[in-house]
Structures are given as C-alpha cells and as structure tokens.
Amino acid sequence: MTAFRTLDDIGDVAGKRALVRVDLNVPMADGAVTDDTRLRAHVPTITELSDAGAKVLLLAHFGRPKGEYKPEFSLRPVVPALADVLGRDVKFMERPSGEAIADLADGSVVVIENTRYAPGEEKNDPGMAKVIAGFGDLYVNDAFSVSHRAHMSTEGLTHHLPSFAGRAMEAELKALEAALGNPEHPVAAVVGGAKVSTKLAVLEHLVTKVDHLIIGGGMANTFLAARGVDVGKSLCEHDLTDTAVAILEAADRAECTVHLPYDVVVAKEFAANPPTRTVNVHDVAADEMILDIGPAAVEALADVLKTCRTVVWNGPLGAFETPPFDAATVALAQTAAALTREGSLVSVAGGGDTVAALNHAGASEDFTFISTAGGAFLEWMEGKELPGVKALHQSA
Template sequence: MATFKNIESLGALDGKRVLVRADLNVPMQDGEVSDDTRIRSVTPTIKALAAKGAKVIVMSHFGRPKGQVVPDMSLEALGQPLANITRLPVAFINDCIGDDVTETIDAMENGSVLLLENVRFYPGEEKNDPEFTKLLAANGDAYVNDAFSCCHRAHASTEGIAHLLPSAAGLALEAELVALENALGTPKHPVAAVVGGAKVSTKLDVLTHLVEKVDHLIIGGGMANTFLAAQGVDVGKSLCEHDLADTARDILGRAEKAGCTLHLPTDVVVAKEFAANAENRTVALDQVAADDMILDVGAASVADLSAALHGCKTLIWNGPMGAFEIEPFDKATVALAKAAAELTDEGSLLSVAGGGDTVAALNHAGVAEKFTHISTAGGAFLEWMEGKELPGVKVLEV
C-alpha cells in the first residue's frame, strides 16, 4: 500500500503561505450555488490550516474557459459561499499569478483565507506548463491538494506544483485515499462491485479491470441489456449496444476464468415508453416483447443480489440499476442501496460509492450517509476503478 504525505508532515505552518487546490467547480443556478458538497469537502482542510496560523490561498478551476478569461467563469461568486461555510473571512483577487497576487498574499494576516481567480484562465494550467507552474508555486511555501475529483488530470495546479513545493494531501483527499485503498487496494474478501449506467462502452476498462479484482460483479442499468442481448436474450427496443456483443461475451469469459461471479438480471421491469409512471410490468427475460423497453431490474433479481451482498465484506458501487430518475423505475436501485446501507450499518460491509449518478441515486434512496464513504469525484473515481494511476495522487506518495 502506498503511503501519502499529509498536512502534519508539513511541520509548523504559522505565517507560511499554503496553496490549497480545491475543486470549487460547483453547480450554479441564477448566480447561487445549487450544490455545495465540494465546498463542504474542502472546509475541514482550510480550517485546519488556518488554525495552524497559515495564510491559506485557495486555487480552483471553474468550467472550461480553455485558457481564456471568461467573466461568467470567474470564481468571485464563490468567495461568499466559501466564507459562509468555513465561517472564515475570505478575500478574492482577480488573478492567480503575478505581482498583485504576491502583494496581496504578503499583506494577509496569519490564519486568513484568499481565493484566487480561475487557474484555467491561463492555457498553462491544463498544459502543465513549467513556466506557469513556477509562477503559481512562487506564491506558496507549501502545497496541499484536497481535490480528488481533479487528481486524474496532470495539470499545473494538481500535479506540476507538487514537484516544486513541500506537498501533502488535504483531509478530504486523505480520507478518500484510505477509503479507496480499503475498497480495492487491500480489501477484505469477498468483494462485490455494482456497476450500472447506460452504456458498456463508457465503462469497458472498469469492467475488464474489476473482473480480475472482485468476487461478485453486479451489472445493472442499460449496460445489462447489452450483456443479456449478447447471451441471446431479446431485449426489445431497450437501450442496448448490440455492436458490443463480442466485447460483452469476452468480459463474461474473463469473469469465469478469474472466478468472478457476474450477476445479470433474471427478471426485468418493462414499459412501452420512457416516461414517469408509465404503465409497466415485471417479466421474465423470455417474456420481453418486441416493443418493450427494459427500464429496471425486477424484484426477484434484487432479492438475489441482496442475498449475494449478505455474503460480502466489501462493496464498490458506481451507477444505478435502472432508470432511477423517473418513478417507478427507481425501485431496484433504492432497494439494493437500502440493503447495502443496512449491512454497512450492522458493521458487516465496507461500502464505497462514487460517480455523479451514483451519488444522486444514493441520495434519492436516502442512504448516502450510511455508506462508509461516498466519493464526489466522477472521472477520477472511474479511472481509479479502471486501475489507472492518478497523477495528482502519485506525486503525493512518500
């Protein structure tokens, strides 16, 4: 298991300039933050550094300005929400490098917070340009990364800067790395993985990697239809990637060879249209009509899957079981999530979940807080599930 430098490894920080990479790329609606999860995530790190007397300098990206100054993508609007949640005064400066930034930081009081402008306003950020990285690093005595959701990118503020300053993982990133190591690095077996979502094509690498790592692979969502079709099941007019039949059969073969039990639905919920409260019925796989759409997993399948989880010690979850956004096609996702939460509550299951749809689905089921760990990262969580090295994490290893 790799070990990572943490805040304590930075030593005394009183009066030191600490650059903190946060992910403040939060959803906004009418100029207001509509989901403050990511701000709350970095708050303990900011508060801990401020309590140590550091000058806390927060860096982040927002949107995709592609190296241009785009006023609508300024971080200025995030200053007040950050102050409200951290309960610390937060100043803002409309740049992230240069003399004005240096002067502002020099004038900061120990324990105060400064929010820099969007690092992606400079093309050097995404290019991990050495000159831009040096200019960022010039305003810090130490660097803390607390943005796991950005760690799969080798950008100046996530990877390059860590080579130039004493660096550490923030509290949220540290907790994330511990949880992920427990889930897939050195997990307690048997290990189950739930992988749902619309398309096999977006999660090919995940599935291929997991069959070598887990004991039970539960496939749901639209991607289950592709596997069913590959086995000769008529899935009607369901979402299905028929051109990936050979790929699905290859993954089934790999699972069998690796001793991984691959779980597919045995009964499904079908409807003639994709609409809320559409007339629906639960049928066996051989009863799917030509004009049916499979929109959820059936109750018998959920019971079997819940029973499989009862025998497991570790669970990784990414993606819903069905079209959970519309009722009643959320039932399988909710039921399986509740089963996992119950086992976690009892202390028999370590459960780690991540990915945008997954967090929304578990919140919808009302069980997110009962899981051992919920990752708010999308791409970084998926790349971790694929077994890929994350540049922003690698650079923090001891």
C-alpha cells in the same frame, strides 16, 4: 499503497503560505451557488490550516475557459458561498503577487482567480508551476476530483514544494484503498448506467479484482443480448455483444461471478408510472423495453451482498429518475446501507448518478464513503494511475 504525506506531517505552519488545490467547480444559477457539497468537503482542510496560522491560498478552476479570460468563468461569485460554509471571511485575489500575499494576516483564506484562465494550467507548464510555487511555502492537494488531470495545479506544483494530501483527499484515498486497493474479501462491485461503451475499461479491470460483479442499468441489456436474450426495444448496444462475451469469459477465468438480472420490469414507453409488467428476461415482448431489475433478482443480489465484506458501487440499476424504475436501486442501496450500519460491509460509492441515486434511496448517510468525483472515480475504477495522486506519492 505507496505512502503519501498528510496535514499530520506538515509541522508548524504559522505564517507560512499554503497553496491548496480545491474543487470549487460548483453548480451556479443567477450568480449564486445551488449546491455547496464540494465546498463543504474542503472545510476541514481549510479550517485546520487557517486555525494553525497559515495563509491559505486556494487554487481552483471553474468551467472550461480554455486559457482565456472569460468573465462568466470567474470564481468571484463562489467566494460568498465558501465564506458561509467556512463561517469566516474569505478574500478574493485576481492575480497573486508576492506583495499582496505578504500583506495578508496569518490565518487568512484567499481564493485566487480561475487557474484555467492561464494556458499553462492545462498544459502543466513547468515555467508557470515554478512562478506559482514562488507564492507558497507548501502545497496541499485536497481535490481528488481533479487529480486525474496532469495540470499545473494538480501535478506541476509538487515538483517545487513540499506536498501533502488535504483531509478530503486523505479520506478519499483511504476509502478507495479499502474498496479495491487492499479490500476485505469477498468484494462485490455494482456497476450500472446506460451504456457498456462508457464503462468498458471499468468492467475489464473489475473482473480481475472483485469476486462478484453485479451489472445493472442499460448496460445489463447488452450483456443479456450477448447471452442470446431478446431484449425487445430496450436500450442495448448490439454492436458490443462480442465485447460483452469477452468480458464474461475474462470473468470466468478470474473466477469472478457476474450477476445479470433474470427478472425485469418492462414497459412499452419510457415515462413516469406507465403500465408495467415484471417478467422473466426471456419473456420480454418485441415492443417492450427493460427499465429496471425485477424484485426476485434484487432479493438474490441482496443475498450476495450479505456474503460480502466490501462493495464498490457506480451507477444505478434502472432508470431511477423515473418512477417506478427506481425500485431496484432503492432496495439494493438500502440493503447495502443496513449491512454497513451493522458493521458487516464496507461500502464505497462514487460518480454523479450514483450519488443522486443513493441520496434518493436515503442510503447515503450509512455508506462508508461516497465520492463526489466523476471522471477521477471512474478512472480509479479502471485501474489507472491518477497523475495528481501519483505526484503526492512521489513527493513523499
């Protein structure tokens, strides 16, 4: 991996103006933050800079105002929640000005209003980048989750200021490097979710990088159908069976073993706790749907993980939000967590459904690293170069 500079490389920041890109795009209800996970992720970076005497100017977006001022997309309501997690005062600035920033005390933390109110943000306008850079002495990107966007606040600023990765970004990049960049083999990838179509590029990339590809969720049905299995009325993209065959053939060429379930849990309706059967994949009735991987397949997959040194996980194995179709995800996640605890496995996971599934399984605390990024994590799994990350490498 190309080197990037971190907070360790900044030197003395007392009195300096640090423009810090963070992710404050948090869920809200009735004007209050309902989940502060993203805010807490930035505490180490903000605290370290503030304690060292920098004026910390936070750049972030909220929602999609599309270059217009819309009051419902203001970052102002996020400020009290950020102040709570930081345990210090946080100011709010509608428009940055040199005079207002000069008046700030060293160590101040300021949230600047939604960057996406300006059309130049999403267009990565060089003129806007030059203006905003004029308010800072250095730039820190601490928001991996938005680094798949070539925006002014993720990419443009790096052309004008000394640029560094914040602590959250640094942890993310190191974890991803350990998972797929330069991992310890054997490597397994667990990929679940409803549709193959949303993860085609991920699957095509992974078969060239990992030793074992474990496919679950609705997308496993498409692969089973491609192998001639009648999946009944299961969720299945029958129009993509040729694509599934091509991925299986590519895996063979790359000597990557693809694991599909051979026993499954089926039901005639998708509802909580309906009558279910556990059957061989070849015994699914025409009026049944596959909603989870069966226990024998889970046991076999657990044995696969026990032979591996690294696992990267994206997506649940079944319809985990609806019991009892969470059983396979919970069981395999707990196996991965136990192997990580004992030091034999590096486990990295990411994506919204994945985080929820691992939390549900009680496995999150023991995984080596869990990314809260959605689109950026998927694009990384596709092998794409992320503009915000590339910019940090180039600036180094």
